Amino acid sequence: MTNSTPRIAVVGGGPAGLTCARVLQGHGIEVTVHDGDAAVDARDAGGTLDLHADSGQIALEDAGLIDAFMALARPEGQAKSRRDQHGTVLTEFTPAPGDEAAPEIDRGQLRRMLHEHLRPGTVHWGHALVRAVRTGDGVHRLEFADGTSTEADLVIGADGAWSKVRPLVSDAVPQYLGVCFLDARFDDVDTRHPAIAGIVGDGHMFANDGAGRAVIVQRNSNSVVRGYVAFRAPLDWHVRAGVDLTDRQAVRAHLVQEFSHWSAGMRELITANDGDYVPRTFHALPAPLTWDRVPGVTLIGDAAHLMAPFGGHGANLAMLDGVELAHAVKEEATLGEAVSRYESAMFARSGELATSANGALTRFFATTTPDAPHLPPDHAQEHRNYLARAAAYRAQQAERARQAQRAAQSPGH
Known part of the structure; x- marks a missing residue:
């Protein structure tokens, strides 16, 4: 970046915000995370997550944490069954040996692991955001419930469904x-x-x-x-x-x-x-949700694309959002260019998945016979798809890196 010392504030210390901060720090970029919880384990973080090879695991690889994740993950937790109200088994899936396309991890374990791999003091706990106010030239002032405030050149809203940052870019509500x-x-x-x-x-x-x-x-x-x-x-x-x-x-x-x-x-x-x-x-937020770029602010995770939990895309997309934004901040000349690059990719990816997830929920909880029955997915094929998309994503990353290297080596650069 041309400005090597931007003030970057992440609002929200969940998987999206912590992953983004970890990758920014890996790039040597200073960042502060603000979260309303009193501590990383101050509340029940919820149940279990499956981290997909084509999204959540890519994020952890880029954050240098895939081994730490696998040490906690439960590949056997990928098993799934479908029953009727009488207990009759309708379908079953048991992962094959070595299948790590979407292993499970408790939400609390994931949050603690990400937090432990940030520099001490990165997260300001007990900082519940009350409002974010534009002050001009892309700068925003963040005002917290404890009476403190701070200013940032880039505010990253990772504060979930009821985001206090979202109104800066969109009037959409869940x-x-x-x-x-x-x-x-x-x-x-x-x-x-x-x-x-x-x-x-x-x-x-x-x-x-x-x-x-x-x-x-x-x-x-x-x-x-x-x-x-x-x-x-x-x-x-x-x-x-x-x-x-x-x-x-x-x-x-x-x-x-x-x-x-x-x-x-x-x-x-x-x-x-x-x-x-x-x-x-x-x-859920309207899907697909987009907005015109607003200088100095963007959204990741549920703040940007809250969707039904069918398919398990929410946390996976959130972590990939954080990583891609962090890479863009490092690689683009300005914060504005970084946000534009990130949002363009995020809009294209999240809109389709959100629409699909919300439709799956509607079919699963249908109270009338739908035109097309809700059939459980073919989980074996789903896992193969995760792996194929992961390989394609990595190939695209490698090609972009080669193009950047050629541009840097071209005469007159």
């Missing part, structure tokens, strides 16, 4: 997709819940009844299974039903009625959880 889910967990599952352990296996189990209700459960590390009891409902379903979401027994009684037509064995996934049900919702 829209509710009509599906609620309750996050539940099962601890010491192999000993305390052996029947559930058998249903879930080593990876994921998906079950739906064709009436807008589903259970999705995932094996996590340390003998934990996390489950998602999902159903079509308005956002205020609990108010209409008179259910106190903090009353575990009241929620459980409601779910027993809602899922009364499910078999007793499958209802164990709904009623035998350890701890409370944590309410969550499915929201």
Whole structure:
């Protein structure tokens, strides 16, 4: 870059923001990350992620962290099964030996690993962004809830679904997709819940009844299974039903009625959880979402392309976003050129995947017979596709590097 000391601020200390910061630091570029959490492990980071060879793993390779990831990852967690509401197995997938196209890792483990590989003090914890204000010439002032503020030449919004940075570039807001889910967990599952352990296996189990209700459960590390009891409902379903979401027994009684037509064995996934049900919702940004370039600011991850979680693209795209932006900042002459290059590639990639993911959710939770049935993907072919796209991506990177080298060596450069 012509300006070798830009002030770069990342808002959001999740996988996207931390990966971006790691690669920027690897390029010798100073960066500060601001996050509202009190510490890296101050809250439950959620369940498990599969990091794809063509996106999340590329990001970790470029960050120099692929070995650290593989030391924590669970390739066996790629296993998947699909059942109906009676527990009948409809499809199964078991990864072949050596298959590392999309191994699993707990979200909390990934976040801690990324944080541990940043320079001490990079992340300013307890910095919840209140607003970002333009001050002119592409500079923005970030104002935090603790009363502090800072200015940056480039603000990178990695602050998720309800981004406080997004309004600087777009008036788009997440829209509710009509599906609620309750996050539940099962601890010491192999000993305390052996029947559930058998249903879930080593990876994921998906079950739906064709009436807008589903259970999705995932094996996590340390003998934990996390489950998602999902159903079509308005956002205020609990108010209409008179259910106190903090009353575990009241929620459980409601779910027993809602899922009364499910078999007793499958209802164990709904009623035998350890701890409370944590309410969550499915929201998505309009897809494809683009915006005109705004000097001094851009978005990565869910802040840029929040989508339904079907396909597992969210975190993978978020990390690849962070890496590609960091590379562009290093390689382009100005911040403006870097952001333009990054956004052009990100818009093209994320729009198609977001549209596909949102459509998959709609089909999975359909309450009427669709024109085309929702069929589970061919996971073996899906893994082959990840690997093929990863090879193509690396080939494109190599060609771009050769072109840059030839341009640098040309007469008059």
